[in-house]
Every structure is written in C-alpha cells, then in structure tokens.
C-alpha cells in the first residue's frame with residue numbers, strides 16, 4: 001500500500017464555500033486548466049505516486065518523527081506531541097509540496113520553474129527539487145526578506161537558483177507572490193509556478209493541501225499507535241496555510257479534535273501591524289487569485305502585513321481556512337512577535353530543538369494559551385530555526 | 400439615490416455599450432484610439448489635465464486605470480505609477496471624479512482590479528460608475544464567468560463589461576467570451592503584463608484574425624503598443640481600436656509638463672491612425 005493513498009480522497013475544489021476561485025488574468029486560465037488536468041492524472045498514476053513516495057522517503061527523510069516533548073509537556077500541563085517537519089530534508093514541510101509539484105512540472109514538460117518565498121524555506125525546497133530533477137529555478141523574494149533570511153538566500157544560490165529581489169511595496173512575501181505571478185503571465189508556455197502555500201487560484205490550494213496532508217496522515221497514524229488515542233487539539237501556525245491544512249485535513253472528520261490555526265499578531269491585533277486576516281475577521285477579499293480572508297482598507301486596497309517571521313508576514317490566507325473558520329470546524333488565533341520569541345527560546349532551552357520563528361507562534365499558543373479541556377496537543381513543528389538565528393540574536397539576550 | 404443629473408451627454412438612457420459602439424462607429428473603418436490614463440498619477444489634478452489633453456488631441460475613448468495595491472496584470476511602469484498615485488492619496492472616489500469630467504467629452508472605460516469592485520459590493524460599485532457617466536468596465540483579474548454578481552450589476556446599470564482575451568485563450572473560450580463581450584473585446588497582444596515592446600505586425604494579424612472570427616463587437620488591441628508605427632501596424636492588421644498605455648504613463652512620469660507631453664504624443668498616435 002502506498003504511504004499516501006489518501007491523496008485520492010480529495011477532489012480538486014475550485015471553491016470552499018464562497019472562497020477560492022480563479023481571479024487571474026485571462027492569459028493564465030489555460031495554464032490552470034492544464035495544471036488541473038495534469039494533477040488529476042498524476043495523482044491517479046501509480047508511477048507518479050511511487051516516484052514521489054520514494055523521493056519523500058529516501059531523499060527527504062519521511063516519515064518524520066513524532067516526538068513527545070516531555071519537558072514542554074510539563075510546562076504546558078498536558079502532553080505535547082511534536083510532528084517533526086524540521087527534521088525533513090531542507091528543514092521544513094515545504095519540501096513535501098515542492099517535490100510533488102516539481103515532479104508534476106516535469107510530467108507537463110516544463111523545464112523552467114518559478115517560485116516565491118518569504119522565509120526562504122519554500123525557495124530552498126524548490127531550488128532543491130529543481131537541482132534534483134535538473135530544472136531551471138527562479139525564486140522571487142522581497143528585498144526585506146532577503147535581508148532577514150540571508151542563510152536561505154545563500155543556500156538557494158548554491159543550489160543553482162536565481163534569486164530575484166523584489167523591491168515593490170513592503171518588499172516581503174505579498175510582493176514576491178505578485179512578481180512570480182507576473183513572470184508566469186509572461187512565461188506560461190514554458191514555465192510552471194510552484195506556489196509555496198495553500199493559496200492562489202484553483203487548483204493550487206487543493207494541490208498544495210493534498211501534497212501536505214502527508215504530515216497529518218503520518219501523525220494521526222503514529223499517535224493512534226503510540227498514544228492509543230486522537231489528540232484533543234491540533235495546533236499549527238498559519239502563513240498562507242500549508243503546514244496547517246496539511247496536518248488538519250486527516251482530522252477534519254474527527255469531530256472531537258479541535259483544530260487551531262495560529263496566525264501572527266505581530267505588534268498586536270489592535271495595532272494593525274499583524275499578519276492575522278483570519279483572526280481579525282472583516283470582509284473577504286481577493287488576493288493572488290482567490291477570495292479569502294484578506295487584510296484590506298475600505299476601498300479594497302490590500303494592506304501591508306507585519307510579522308517578525310517572514311513566513312507569516314502575509315496579508316492573505318488560504319481559502320480553505322476561511323471556509324473552515326466560517327463553518328466553525330477550525331479556530332484561528334494570533335500570537336504576537338514577543339511571545340513567539342519567548343517560545344523560540346523556551347523550546348530551544350527545554351528540548352534542544354531550535355524551531356523556526358513561524359513555528360514558534362504555534363508553540364507559544366500550545367504551551368501558554370487557553371489549554372483548558374485538552375490533555376493532549378499535537379503541534380506541527382513546521383520547520384527549524386537556523387535561518388532565524390541572526391534575527392533572534394538581534395532582538396537581544398535571552399531572558 | 401443617484402446624484403442629480405449634470406450637464407453630461409444625453410439625458411435619455413443611453414447605455415455605456417451604445418456610447419462605446421457609437422465612438423467606434425464614428426471612425427468609419429479607421430481604428431479608434433484609446434489612450435490609457437492612470438487615475439491620480441502623478442496627482443489627481445494632473446491626471447485630469449492629462450485626460451483632457453488626450454481628449455483634445457484625438458482620443459476616441461479613454462481607458463481610465465484605478466491605482467491598486469497589487470496590480471497583477473501590470474508591468475513595472477504602470478505598477479510604479481499606481482503606487483505613486485496611492486502614495487499621493489488617490490482614492491476610488493477621486494478617480495471617478497476624473498472619469499466623470501472626462502466622460503463629458505469622450506466615452507470612458509474604467510480599468511479596475513476585482514477586489515476594488517467587490518469591496519463595496521459589485522452592485523454599489525457599478526452604480527457609482529453609472530452615476531459618474533462611465534461607459535464600460537474592464538476587470539483584468541476577473542475571467543468571464545468567475546463572478547456573476549459583476550456581470551449582473553453591469554447589465555442592471557447599463558455599463559458595458561469589457562472582457563479581455565489573450566494569445567493563450569483557446570478557441571472554445573474565445574467563442575464564449577466573444578459572444579458575451581459588450582462594447583468591445585480587449586485583445587491582449589502578448590502573453591505578458593503591460594509594457595512597451597517591439598514590432599510584432601505578423602503576430603498582430605494572426606491573433607486579430609482569430610479573435611474577430613469569434614465576436615461581433617469591435618476588437619481593440621492593447622499591451623505593448625508603444626509608438627505611432629506600432630499603432631498603425633495594429634490598425635493595418637485589422638484592429639478596430641488601439642490601446643496605448645505604458646508609453647503614455649512613462650511620458651507622464653518623465654515630462655515637466657505631463658499634459659502637454661502626453662497630448663502631443665496622443666496627437667502623433669491619432670495622426671498615425673488616419674494615414
């Protein structure tokens with residue numbers, strides 16, 4: 001049996017309730033149709049599934065461990081099980097998606113790959129997959145993110161990727177996605193766009209979810225085998241929402257399992273300087289090809305997000321999350337910069353694990369917030385924090 | 400709740416589609432000239448003066464762009480102009496006032512990204528266009544059929560919903576879009592964003608031939624047309640209308656007197672289409 005047979009359970013949704021859709025220039029529509037066709041064929045093709053599973057196992061190191069963090073559990077007052085995506089090759093969950101899509105691009109005969117990146121983890125994962133498969137790789141990255149995630153920029157370049165600095169707007173993830181889409185509008189005949197999160201026009205949110213649900217499938221199976229039970233809560237950080245939708249998906253039908261997505265509250269929800277569109281609420285909007293929760297002003301201009309973590313510094317969110325929120329199936333909360341830094345240090349000192357700043361938001365919530373009613377949390381440790389050392393050290397000494 | 404009618408063109412209910420159709424028909428077989436104006440760039444008053452200069456120098460219609468935070472269909476020049484306009488305080492209300500003034504002289508077609516249309520609700524948004532005398536609406540990130548509320552609002556308020564097609568558009572989709580197009584069909588001359596490009600007379604001909612087989616409305620060519628020679632090529636290749644954007648926005652950005660400079664350039668474009 002294939003490790004990832006559940007792929008076939010999901011459809012290729014265009015809408016999640018009212019959310020999602022294909023709000024793109026007409027030029028791109030044929031590419032989205034082609035992509036959807038290629039994906040539907042690939043995921044039912046044993047050769048594609050076998051090749052992807054083989055690479056995930058032998059190249060990327062799956063399955064990743066599930067770790068009962070005893071000292072953190074003591075601090076939290078309940079069991080915390082960490083799904084160790086930080087231990088996968090390249091250091092985050094992003095490679096699950098990048099490998100799956102790069103194989104898909106090769107099937108479609110597209111030799112040129114473009115991607116956006118915020119924290120640099122998706123850029124590194126994509127550059128890695130392209131090096132492996134011999135594909136050309138161009139990564140768009142905001143100038144501010146190039147500054148604060150320098151080690152990942154060096155990794156991408158070593159892997160042979162061309163890193164293009166984006167200077168528009170706040171020079172972070174939103175602008176990088178826009179620039180990648182503009183490239184794609186001009187290059188669509190030869191190029192596949194590997195989007196890095198569960199965002200974008202259909203069929204991307206469904207494809208990225210299906211490629212990331214391996215996280216949740218493995219964790220659910222392993223937890224049942226070892227703890228003999230399901231978790232009370234599944235907690236994951238939400239930038240665009242790929243590690244979270246990946247770990248949530250297999251639990252959606254387990255009605256007693258609470259699903260909690262943790263966004264970036266930045267300098268506080270009230271300050272307006274945050275990256276928490278799902279938590280903040282408000283009118284839905286269109287960003288990067290789909291309708292979802294978006295930070296915007298009265299006229300509909302998209303506003304700038306803020307977060308200490310580049311991967312959560314995004315004013316949009318995946319459309320399926322907006323749907324899970326509205327339907328009440330998942331709950332979204334937000335954690336501030338300073339609290340994320342606090343968890344970063346705690347987890348490092350107590351467990352010997354240096355988590356990514358993105359992940360630190362989810363960890364803070366699981367350790368410190370509102371755990372009443374839960375005796376067992378499953379937390380997605382989406383990535384490792386090596387890339388963040390300079391940024392954290394610049395924030396001052398550990399408490 | 401409309402504002403009291405002003406001294407704008409016909410008090411009788413002329414739809415946007417009628418007015419656009421009349422502007423093309425007046426050209427009697429010659430291509431209509433539709434220069435693009437970034438509303439609020441470099442500031443609101445100057446953008447209005449630029450639009451007046453377009454109208455005075457031979458524009459048959461004006462495409463009025465609304466500055467947007469994330470303009471996915473635009474290249475660097477128009478993107479930068481939009482950012483500058485927003486920094487200078489441009490709002491949708493201000494741009495519509497410019498549109499209302501220009502619409503007294505020529506039909507105005509608004510180019511506006513979908514999130515700005517949806518923010519107040521499609522119906523309320525399109526009603527505002529109608530009240531400002533705007534004839535048509537182009538939404539570059541809204542493929543036909545994706546948001547029925549916009550289509551319905553345009554039908555309700557008599558504003559032409561002008562779709563875009565591109566070289567990548569399949570014949571099947573061209574047939575669908577061509578049949579529903581109102582006012583004119585905006586044909587994107589290249590697979591790409593807005594920007595100045597070299598001559599592509601041959602490609603123009605093939606694309607226009609394919610598009611015209613699928614629609615009864617006039618076909619206007621845009622994206623990449625930057626000189627009077629390109630404009631004439633597009634017209635000779637069969638375009639019923641020629642849209643020039645980035646080149647004019649660049650002129651507005653670079654000139655000491657943007658209205659004079661862009662007016663002069665529009666006059667040259669107009670002359671090239673008469674020859």
Ligand SMILES: Cc1ncc(COP(=O)(O)O)c(C=O)c1O
Nearest residue numbers: 197239240241242243311382383
């Ligand atoms: C380690 C890590 N976690 C989480 C994220 C957020 O992305 P997503 O919400 O798509 O999982 C990122 C993005 O860069 C990341 O690098």
